[in-house]
Amino acid sequence: MKKIYVVRHCKAEGQSPEAQLTDRGLKQALDLREFFSEIKIDRIISSPYKRAITSIRPLAKKLKIQIEIDTRLAERILSTQNYPDWFEKLKATFDDFELKFEGGESSLDATKRIVEVIESIFNSNHENTIIVTHGNLMSLLLKHFDKDFGFDDWKNLSNPDIYLLKYKNNKVTSERLWK
Known part of the structure; x- marks a missing residue:
């Protein structure tokens, strides 16, 4: 089974790609490290946004795993x-997946790019992978499977939040782990 x-x-100061984590967000990054302390992790892939990388950096350092950057995990515009x-x-884009606003990306386009990441992970040799992304893109991924x-x-998503996708017998299930 792949996971x-x-x-x-974690909690950030803003929405720009360069937005830093707040003081609370920096503490949450340590909480994430603690959350994963007993879970075997083979690989970490992150959005290129600073707040995503900084959220997972304490765990990556502890596990001595290089953070891979994948632009397909960047927040949906x-x-x-x-x-x-x-x-x-935004609400309208949950009802009409092809709806696109000026300079933006439809839900369908955003879903396609994050599903590409997921499929490539499921087709890899890695058993337990962490991906770090953003709320809207995460929601579209979860909607794809549920x-x-x-x-x-x-x-109702929180900063941070964690969902587990399990792939077994050509079926994907999801479960919220962060409470």
Whole structure:
């Protein structure tokens, strides 16, 4: 059985690719290290965003595992425009996967890229992999494997958050591990 631990980054100061973790987020990164202390991990792959890398760095150092960067794990861009009703626009993309706003990426396009990452991991020799990504992209991945996962579930994600994907007998199951 192959396992992928899908981690949403810790609490950050903002949304830009260079946003740092808050003081609380830095403590959460240590909590993540502790959470995984008894779990065998073979590989760590992260979004290129600073908040994702910093979230997993304490664990990577402890395990002496190089963090691989994969741009396909970067946060989904809803739009390059600043919409006052962005929350409603995001909700609409959970209902219409082909909906795309100016300069943005549809849910379908974003899902395709993260599913490519997951499939490549399941087809690799690694048994236990951590991927570190962002809330919206994580939600789209979980919805891909569980059609009932929706906008309200996205709203209930925490920073950090962890879901476990298990691949066995050509079937993928998901389970929330972070409480």
